[in-house]
Amino acid sequence: MAVIGGACASSGLTLRVRELGENGSSIFQLNGLGVVESRRVGISWMVRSNAKSKQIRAVAASTTAAPKREKDPKKRVVITGMGLVSVFGNDIDTFYDKLLAGESGISLIDRFDASSFSVRFGGQIRDFSSKGYIDGKNDRRLDDCWRYCLVAGKKALEDAKLGHEVLENMDITKIGVLVGSGMGGISAFTSGVESLILKGHKKITPFFIPYSITNMGSALLAIDTGLMGPNYSISTACATANYCFYSAANHIRRGEADIMVAGGTEAAIMATGVGGFIACRALSQRNDEPQKASRPWDKNRDGFVMGEGSGVLIMESLEHAMKRGANIIAEYLGGAITCDAHHMTDPRSDGLGVSSCITMSLEDARVSPEEVNYVNAHATSTLAGDLAEVNAIKKVFKDTSEIKMNGTKSMIGHCLGAAGGLEAIATIKAINSGWLHPTINQENLEPDVTIDTVPNVKKQHEVNVAISNSFGFGGHNSVVVFAPFLP
Template identity: 80%
Template sequence: MAGIATAACSSGLLFRNRDAGGNGPFLAQYNGLRAVESVQLASAGTKPNQFISSSAPRRRTIRAMASPTISAPKREKDPKKRIVITGMGLVSVFGSDIDNFYNKLLEGMSGITEIDRFDASNYSVRFAGQIRELSSKGYIDGKNDRRLDDCWRYCLVAGRRALEDANLGSEVLDRMDKTRIGVLVGTGMGGLTAFTNGVESLIQKGYKKVTPFFIPYSITNMGSALLAIDTGLMGPNYSISTACATANYCFYSAANHIRRGEADIMVAGGTEAAIMPTGVSGFIACRALSQRNDEPKRASRPWDKDRDGFVMGEGSGVLIMESLEHAMKRGANIIAEYLGGGVTCDAYHMTNPRSDGLGVSSCITKSLEDAGVSPEEVNYVNAHATSTLAGDLAEVNAIKKVFKDTSELKMNGTKSMIGHGLGAAGGLEAIATIKAITTGWLHPTINQDNLEPDVTIDTVPNVKKQHEVNVAISNSFGFGGHNSVVVFAPFKP
């Protein structure tokens, strides 16, 4: 493990060049940009700090462009374009009940245990946020349930539960225009078990023994497709796959479908089931995972000095996003409001984040601009916080660049208890963010024993805190340099 900076998706995973003695491209402190402020990246005249390697590649000067005029942010007023949350559904290591899920988080309970889905006794990492008990009764018929990859099983249960939560059961949906209701549930890995089993059949038994479900249950769009087939929803339907940023990308795109008048309701979120030999082996090979096998429940420890990598998780998190006009007309229960979002790309490296942090800081700024919110209004951040050496500090430094005064800001890491759900992470964390808004309680970031001194923002260490959320953001970043941020707030008519 020497010479590797263990980390997670995009603003987390960094590799040192072992052949060069561990001095490959490494993380620089974030130097977020303000409007019309130019920065010369990794060039002569810029004094590198301790994180920058002399072997870091040269990059051209980038200039952040300012708007022609500066005005106070304005939130959307048109009820056809305002997006509200009317339902939530999940599958998690703490079960499928929303309140139970959040209560476990508030208690600071860890859902990380030893893997028993397969024999991992010889693996260098033998623990994860594995889901053990999932009841799909009433949501998936038995014949299909036996065939499905867990990725799609989680999606169908979470999606159907979200529809139920929004009072959109089959009888109600049958009276609605289903061409105006879309589904956008993404995944980072897709049907990984179905794919692996198909390849094994091909190699061991020949092509004639490959199941006809091999391709349909492997491809990443099948979660959205199966949910639509099951419910008859005929609106916009596809999936997005941007690694660990997936679910937030889906929320952002789903909201824009509603704002453009292409749908009244979107079922959106993320799903993932990669805790199986191929998935675990792949992340071990990336040297991204914590190896705290003797203390699995203490392995995920965002911002703690002793963190050593992320912990794999799984599940699904789905929101019902609806135009305010449509929700009011049908008398829906409005849980919270989606104000806006932002997506950017580091355009730099498959796994390493940009050393200047422009991708992350600009994504946060874009999300606030889309939401019509000033930085001063935000007082809660559900952080990406994967418990990796580089990613945790990179995110904090980017946040500090956008939010100049963090004295009233609270920030926590859901992954400290449920692990990193990859493509599902943003969905599960959006639900945690919305529950913080509706309950007035923030769950703790557990395993905070020795906080990094650079982390000067309140991380809600180890014990829950009461906090009235004004505006919240939820961050997700993924391999490929994909950055996504979404903004939620209490609903106010």
Template identity: 70%
Template sequence: MEALQASSLRASPLKPLQKPKLNIHFPNASRLVPRPTKKFSSITASSPTVSAPKREKDPKKRVVITGMGLVSVFGNDVDAYYDKLLAGESGIGLIDRFDASKFPTRFAGQIRGFSSQGYIDGKNDRRLDDCLRYCIVAGKKALEDADLGGDKLSKIDKERAGVLVGTGMGGLTVFSDGVQNLIEKGYRKITPFFIPYAITNMSSALLAIDLGLMGPNYSISTACATSNYCFYAAANHIRRGEAEMMIAGGTEAAIIPIGLGGFVACRALSQRNDDPQTASRPWDKDRDGFVMGEGAGVLVMESLEHAMKRGAPIIAEYLGGAVNCDAYHMTDPRSDGLGVSSCIERSLEDAGVSPEEVNYINAHATSTLAGDLAEINAIKKVFKNTSGIKINATKSMIGHCLGAAGGLEAIATVKAITTGWLHPSINQFNPEPSVEFDTVANKKQQHEVNVGKTLYPFLGSTPSLSIYLHFDGYGSSRTCVFCNSNRLVLVDSAISNSFGFGGHNSVVAFSAFKP
């Protein structure tokens, strides 16, 4: 208990298809993305110097993204979700799901008007915890996006298709109700669904049971790093030949009294009750804690061979990843940033990406006093040129969705690559001077990079990459290019860094697909 009352936990304890097409063609386009060969060193003398390897070429081991599905405070449609983000809308408001008037924090990114019609039958819909409902709907919508909805799923080998959707908190409503019934009415009033719906593996299990998918199936629970751990593990199942397709991501539904009360007890949450929509303000000097959110974010991941064989709509490619542990503190990040920085470097190595190629970061940025700057400091250890990188914060609009955050933010990152627009970080009123990055403050931007002096395709400078940091393109006809007044830069990759309570760090790298 003493650890939870440390000064680091006051106010902010968490220190730590049809898709729009952009058809721009260049002659000899295959030459525009040289494989990284530049050597780079890790951040401590004890770590070895490593070289970025060539990217995977074996179609059985290349992993592509063919579908995306979500449940969010902005609805259940991926395009509508990203449109809201681009508009800079806040999904934060006063809680009306229960009486929160006695809590010091009375607002969250609460989902309203959620419907599972067409995805879950009425009887099960009434029984299921929202954590499970969000997972099933997001998973099935991702399959629809991958052109595997309904009877089309029967065309694949279901013994080689699996599900890996994790959650940080599990079926918290079912658990809370069961405890209350035990105390007030005795054990005979506990529902027989109490244990099955509360345990964290049931989201993946129920989705697989519903769809008949018999491949690898389990969940991972690494707090706010959960979704990225699931992407990493799912891709490795495909690379090892254990599956041809995986549904992976995260789901969370913790905006209930015990969930809110628990984070209040940790002194983790903002208390800006008079103006909830401005409460989540990453990197702002007046930030006072994070804002709870909820939902689910899911990707369909396939081997390139499998996707090409069935003519799948390929959105992006998974390049590689890494996981590690701070081994430092239950809630605080390492002050030297070693865990996060080394995890980023190892992910870049696995993906075949060098730090010099990165020009965009979708950050974890939870709006905590210490965590926001700890993230920035870790980034600076790997990426020395802050002037060439833009950084934005999805949580400024949807709140911190815990185990689902990585899934929802990965989708936002892929949409940034495929549309050429970065959503804003809203509520940037009084920015911290030490951030030193363009935070895409308050207004969306086209991806204006600062790495080449003139047009890249005609001058041989290296293409820039996108990076998606979350602390805790399309088919071959599409080339994604972002420009400003004097340069065009090909955006090739996006890196997602995620960590959570317990010191869990994970980094996964995505790229526009190239045959």
């Protein structure tokens, strides 16, 4: 066990650590979140507030050279398929082409009467079709959250060449599903409550509970496809999808699954969802210019814009992918999750939760900060969150001159539990295409944002290693690391 003493300053976190052992002790210093001395240590950080104390366990690590990446094909995790439902449709290439063009998918809401709402716009999906993926009877009953999940999940399986005829000849007990949602079947829940209040409990549909609970996306997808491996959901607000990727990869690394269908889904653009976020005072109120409302890092940003959809990846062990001759799209190198332990909605001002999460993700991925040259940022267009993320990134990456950073939410809005899924797809498309989509609505950049945000126009960029950030209400932080696949 080690004991830390030190202070956090605006220029970075500086701590002195004493490592206690049987034969004496050694002292070394941490600058920012990197360790000057090239060794791994366990850290116990004691925070004292009046008479109360609490311990936070963390891990700090550094090396003088780039770490050696995982070589074991059983533990290497690759991406072999992608599927989505988005405001730009259900086709991966169309989705990314519209992002590259800098097209906004934000418009006035017409799904319900929002005329009396102080926010009347969002990334509402229109003309959604589940034809060929969900039978008509179930399609009429399901909450949109699960409809999006089923279509995105099945399209991802198709993309990975894992149709029914292929799955029938596989060990389905080693193929799992982990698709989470921040809010679950909120339409089904709202309808059930309305029935209870207006008509009494006897008029509540028997589907009220099953179609409301957040695990049902993973469950329904498994029921339809017969996949019997690890199956559950994670709900960590807007960090949900990245949490699912992280956990899914670890199932593969531990040998519990050969393949995991993982991602996030959300459908909260309805009266309860929009009204709830208005009450939180989290949304932009730029009703006269909805397409300019989501503007990450711009001085005139005034809140995030709600979006919806689903993004799903097929994650597979390299060994299994190679045995079946799968087309490998990219490699998942690692990830990490942390908690700010600070506030329900506001980020920590010192950025420690985020910067430590990035550092831990790089350690898990076995890459050095110098290898990372692209960040798909969380970048919600909120006053505090945008700058907190940038400051955390600058703590970890001391030289950001070669890094490009963009905000997908500037065009599709904040898709809550699905955000990380859609942004992972955008990240992987950037890796494969060599083009980064712009961050639109960059008119008056915050002076503290000194990293290239790819303002307004796409840029060509060969991605070496990419990170994708997602953070959620409750202080949930998640970072995942992707790279081009190199045999």
